[in-house]
Amino acid sequence: MEDALNKQVNREYYSAYLYLAMSAYFETVNMKGFAKWMRVQSNEEQAHAMKFFDYIIARGGKVTLGDIEAAKNKWTSAGKVFEEVYAHEQKVTGMIHNLVELAGKEKDHATFEMLQWFVKEQVEEEANASDILAQIKLVGDVPGHLFYLDHHLGKRA
Numbered sequence: 001m002e003d004a005l006n007k008q009v010n011r012e013y014y015s016a017y018l019y020l021a022m023s024a025y026f027e028t029v030n031m032k033g034f035a036k037w038m039r040v041q042s043n044e045e046q047a048h049a050m051k052f053f054d055y056i057i058a059r060g061g062k063v064t065l066g067d068i069e070a071a072k073n074k075w076t077s078a079g080k081v082f083e084e085v086y087a088h089e090q091k092v093t094g095m096i097h098n099l100v101e102l103a104g105k106e107k108d109h110a111t112f113e114m115l116q117w118f119v120k121e122q123v124e125e126e127a128n129a130s131d132i133l134a135q136i137k138l139v140g141d142v143p144g145h146l147f148y149l150d151h152h153l154g155k156r157a
């Protein structure tokens with residue numbers, strides 16, 4: 001279980017890295033609101049990583065920090081980015097569910113309980129990504145509308 005939780009620390013940091021790369025992409029195409037949203041999302045992923053980190057320590061475990069996979073840094077549109085965010089979050093949901101199953105199998109009730117926060121969080125993460133993807137598809141290629149969406153996303157604190 002400890003090993004699996006350490007792997008998840010790494011995966012959450014990879015998520016932070018991926019979203020930071022997406023933030024950098026949006027900066028290059030002057031979509032400041034999207035860039036801000038991604039930066040906030042990246043910070044949220046670091047908070048997820050630290051939640052696992054703190055839990056491992058609280059349980060008297062050993063934290064092991066491995067290499068973080070390099071993030072991709074090329075995209076062609078906001079739509080493509082959010083398709084990837086949505087797919088990525090679905091993948092993360094699968095990882096969280098695998099951890100829940102492992103905790104159940106090992107009768108690790110405390111970890112099982114801790115993971116429930118992440119189960120709920122993933123519902124929100126997937127919903128956010130698919131909502132924004134749907135909004136991008138709705139506004140299509142109309143620059144004025146995409147500008148409005150950029151302004152709206154930039155309000156994320």
Ligand code: FEO
Nearest residue numbers: 012045048092125
């Ligand atoms: Fe850490 Fe986006 O889930």
